[in-house]
Amino acid sequence: xxxxxxxxxxxxxxxxxxxxxxxxxxVGLLLVLGSIPGMGKxxxxxxxxxxxxxxxxxxxxxxxxxxxxxxxxxxxLTTYRERGVLRRMSxxxxxxxxxxxxxxxxxxxxxxxxxxxxxxxxxxxxxTAMPRQPVGFVLVFLLGTAALMAMGLVIASLAPTGKxxxxxxxxxxxxxxxxxxxxxxxxxxxxxxxxxxxYSVAGPFAQAMRATWAGDWPQPLHLVVMAAGxxxxxxxxxxxxRWE
Amino acid sequence: xxxxxxxxxxxxxxxxxxxxxxxxxxxxxxxxxTMKVIEVRNLRKSYPHHVAVEDVSFxxxxxxxxxxxxxxxxxxxxxxxxxxxxxxxxxxxxxxAGLDPHDDRDELRRVLxxxxxxxxxxxxxxxxxxxxxxxSFYPHPADxxxxxxxxxxxxxxxxxxxxxSGGQRQRLSVALxxxxxxxxxxxxxxxxxxxxxxxxxxWELVEQVxxxxxxxxxxxxxxxxxxxxxxxxxxxDRGRVVATGTPAALVAQAGGEQRLRFRPSxxxxxxxxxxxxxxxxxxxxxxHLEVTGVGDLAPAVTLxxxxxxxxxxxxxxxxxxxxxxxxxxxxxxxx
Numbered sequence: 001x002x003x004x005x006x007x008x009x010x011x012x013x014x015x016x017x018x019x020x021x022x023x024x025x026x027v028g029l030l031l032v033l034g035s036i037p038g039m040g041k042x043x044x045x046x047x048x049x050x051x052x053x054x055x056x057x058x059x060x061x062x063x064x065x066x067x068x069x070x071x072x073x074x075x076x077l078t079t080y081r082e083r084g085v086l087r088r089m090s091x092x093x094x095x096x097x098x099x100x101x102x103x104x105x106x107x108x109x110x111x112x113x114x115x116x117x118x119x120x121x122x123x124x125x126x127x128t129a130m131p132r133q134p135v136g137f138v139l140v141f142l143l144g145t146a147a148l149m150a151m152g153l154v155i156a157s158l159a160p161t162g163k164x165x166x167x168x169x170x171x172x173x174x175x176x177x178x179x180x181x182x183x184x185x186x187x188x189x190x191x192x193x194x195x196x197x198x199y200s201v202a203g204p205f206a207q208a209m210r211a212t213w214a215g216d217w218p219q220p221l222h223l224v225v226m227a228a229g230x231x232x233x234x235x236x237x238x239x240x241x242r243w244e
Numbered sequence: 245x246x247x248x249x250x251x252x253x254x255x256x257x258x259x260x261x262x263x264x265x266x267x268x269x270x271x272x273x274x275x276x277x278t279m280k281v282i283e284v285r286n287l288r289k290s291y292p293h294h295v296a297v298e299d300v301s302f303x304x305x306x307x308x309x310x311x312x313x314x315x316x317x318x319x320x321x322x323x324x325x326x327x328x329x330x331x332x333x334x335x336x337x338x339x340x341a342g343l344d345p346h347d348d349r350d351e352l353r354r355v356l357x358x359x360x361x362x363x364x365x366x367x368x369x370x371x372x373x374x375x376x377x378x379x380s381f382y383p384h385p386a387d388x389x390x391x392x393x394x395x396x397x398x399x400x401x402x403x404x405x406x407x408x409s410g411g412q413r414q415r416l417s418v419a420l421x422x423x424x425x426x427x428x429x430x431x432x433x434x435x436x437x438x439x440x441x442x443x444x445x446x447w448e449l450v451e452q453v454x455x456x457x458x459x460x461x462x463x464x465x466x467x468x469x470x471x472x473x474x475x476x477x478x479x480x481d482r483g484r485v486v487a488t489g490t491p492a493a494l495v496a497q498a499g500g501e502q503r504l505r506f507r508p509s510x511x512x513x514x515x516x517x518x519x520x521x522x523x524x525x526x527x528x529x530x531x532h533l534e535v536t537g538v539g540d541l542a543p544a545v546t547l548x549x550x551x552x553x554x555x556x557x558x559x560x561x562x563x564x565x566x567x568x569x570x571x572x573x574x575x576x577x578x579x
Contacts, residue, residue: 003376003377003380004377004380007369007373007376007377010373011366011368011369014368015368080366083364083365083366084360084362084363084364085363085364085365085366087330087360087362087363088360088363088364088365088420089381090330091328091330091353091356091357091358091360091363091421092353092378092381092424093350093353093354093381093382093383093424094381
């Protein structure tokens, strides 16, 4: 397993443009948007928070995780299946599920690096506070990431080719970004959209992350939706995933 | 012999110390009774819309190159996929080194190396990384550095899979099938899509692997490849075994007729040739003669002509091939 991780990590780093979208883009956007003058002022509509306090950093973390879960992970796995990489591996004593586990570990690790950079650079450059509820923050990160990755695996199960996977992934990802509050913070959403947002897995992930950043515990509803997403989509992926 | 990494290069001859390199012609053909390493009985496998394998049985002896020859869609790949434990047969039994491919999945994969049709690698993985990775999948792997030299890829060590030529990819594929030190290697459509030189290099590699003691199951639809490489083979058509035996026996079984054409330096009495036991018919007169027959036809005819001081000029020998055998047995051509 260690060798699979080592070699898959090398292969991942050779596809370095992926890093632009999953690390450079969210971190860069955080710093650029956060530096716009109006962003650093307390906003009564955000309960007196600044945009740079929780909204912006949570969204940038979500951007990284959505990109990883919906485009990177399904594309790699589907391409491996399409090219027969998984099929070749199934002729050896090691089951190709190890490859899937390896890809999950690497993608979560890249997401963690991106998140740490958002937290640290936000603190250093924009004066954003460190997450005030660190244990809750880590738990939310793990639960939300697991739920999103499970959704990505369902895409990898359904898509026939790598290209189809990245297409389907994008089609799912952008509406999810919207309802999660990428362009309109949840506070500004009309009631119906807000309900939709609260059940979208990505929305609860963003809101729970914002809550722990501000020092609160997440809403139980948001935790339940993420856990349900993990169970439902994880179960679907287990049933639907094909090795060849 | 120089080792060269590119397509036109030759694969270095490789032998284990203490084992003489034998030529295929000199090799005794093992009888099936001695050591069966694969046994397939009445295998049947259907897919939702068609039956891929109707009824296939054969046995592979330890140390031979056993061919599975048939046209595209005959059920060859499905058969070896059942042997490799990648598919579960509807009925029939399969034993590889005494193991059931489905029940003893893990053990089977330690004794069986498989090179599958259309099984690639990640584009950017380097040759040495692929070998290193696959070696880590087995409990007692071969020394992959040595294996890399043996298949003539040491100069391509740091080359990404996507940049390898077709022949180099196939040689890497063979190396990956061997890295677990298997007793049996299954090679599926090994030379499809290769240019003639790369094909010959790959054939040479397969013979070297056999000479190192590995039993080989070779799946192919190339008559020439089967004739050149296989100690024994089974002809498969539409999911059924048509015939099994040595290439020569199969050709003979199908009537194995040979044909000689030549221009005699002096007139020849047909009766002289017809008296030979090998000759069946003599046609033509004056300028050209055409003689058909079986067995050692060419030496018998030339010897008889020499005794009467006749020289056969422009001598051509046309021998029946596995293609002819397949045609005679099924009424269809291989390609």
